[in-house]
Amino acid sequence: MADKNIINIEGMTDTGLIRAHNEDSIGNDLSIGLAVLADGMGGHKGGEVASALAVNSVLNDLPGELERCKNLEIDENVSGYSYQSMAIKNVVEKANSIIFKAASKQIQYEGMGTTIVVTMFYDNRLTVAHVGDSRMYRLRDHAMTQITNDHSLLQELIDRGFYTPEEAEKSLNKNLVTRALGIEDTIKVDVTEEIVLPNDSYLLCSDGLSDMVDDRRITMIMEENSTHIESACSELIQQALDNGGHDNVSVIIIEPNKQGLSLNKLVSKFKGIFS
Numbered sequence: 001m002a003d004k005n006i007i008n009i010e011g012m013t014d015t016g017l018i019r020a021h022n023e024d025s026i027g028n029d030l031s032i033g034l035a036v037l038a039d040g041m042g043g044h045k046g047g048e049v050a051s052a053l054a055v056n057s058v059l060n061d062l063p064g065e066l067e068r069c070k071n072l073e074i075d076e077n078v079s080g081y082s083y084q085s086m087a088i089k090n091v092v093e094k095a096n097s098i099i100f101k102a103a104s105k106q107i108q109y110e111g112m113g114t115t116i117v118v119t120m121f122y123d124n125r126l127t128v129a130h131v132g133d134s135r136m137y138r139l140r141d142h143a144m145t146q147i148t149n150d151h152s153l154l155q156e157l158i159d160r161g162f163y164t165p166e167e168a169e170k171s172l173n174k175n176l177v178t179r180a181l182g183i184e185d186t187i188k189v190d191v192t193e194e195i196v197l198p199n200d201s202y203l204l205c206s207d208g209l210s211d212m213v214d215d216r217r218i219t220m221i222m223e224e225n226s227t228h229i230e231s232a233c234s235e236l237i238q239q240a241l242d243n244g245g246h247d248n249v250s251v252i253i254i255e256p257n258k259q260g261l262s263l264n265k266l267v268s269k270f271k272g273i274f275s
């Protein structure tokens with residue numbers, strides 16, 4: 001079974017040095033090439049509950065939703081999205097409703113919410129869906145690229161030209177998210193598809209990493225540990241702690257399984273020949 005997996009994946013989460021609880025949650029389902037990371041917020045354990053609800057509901061609901069969307073036989077060229085992307089978008093929206101309902105039923109969870117970043121690898125591509133400021137990065141040819149665009153006050157100010165990214169680095173209002181799951185009864189989810197190349201590495205992280213460790217250092221750690229993604233994860237966490245560990249910190253590293261990828265490329269090549 002293991003050699004059929006399209007990706008190799010490793011994840012770690014740590015409370016950090018300041019916070020009393022870890023409100024981040026991570027999860028994965030290798031059998032469908034899926035990784036999920038969420039960073040919760042809200043008092044009385046609300047943050048922990050919200051992020052766990054988000055991760056668990058995506059893990060539980062996606063296999064069935066993939067099957068359902070596949071059977072709809074939607075024309076990708078018309079919709080602009082693969083059925084996989086649609087299924088992911090649907091389950092993230094459902095996670096929003098689940099958290100929103102839980103928050104409105106129980107007074108101790110009132111106002112809880114969570115960021116989420118979900119990625120799934122299939123064929124020779126990936127879909128990433130996100131809400132909030134948890135991120136996905138791609139390392140390709142020694143260059144690190146942030147694939148997701150934060151839903152934060154700071155990013156909005158950068159987008160409108162009030163700040164340069166360099167000035168933003170120094171800003172104190174890094175953690176004000178403008179979108180989160182569970183706050184309102186509907187949510188706008190950003191969904192992107194990307195082509196995956198065999199030597200790429202991908203990183204999902206919470207702001208406990210991206211606020212504490214700069215992109216250059218993240219790149220260096222991932223390159224130094226490129227043959228061993230488990231040590232890359234623990235080095236990233238350690239670096240965040242060494243820099244102060246002000247927040248919960250979570251990382252997931254994903255590398256395409258080269259055999260899985262080339263096999264799928266071969267299949268699509270054959271399809272091209274016969275169609």
Ligand SMILES: [Mn+2]
Binds near residue numbers: 039206207208247248
């Ligand atoms: Mn955080």
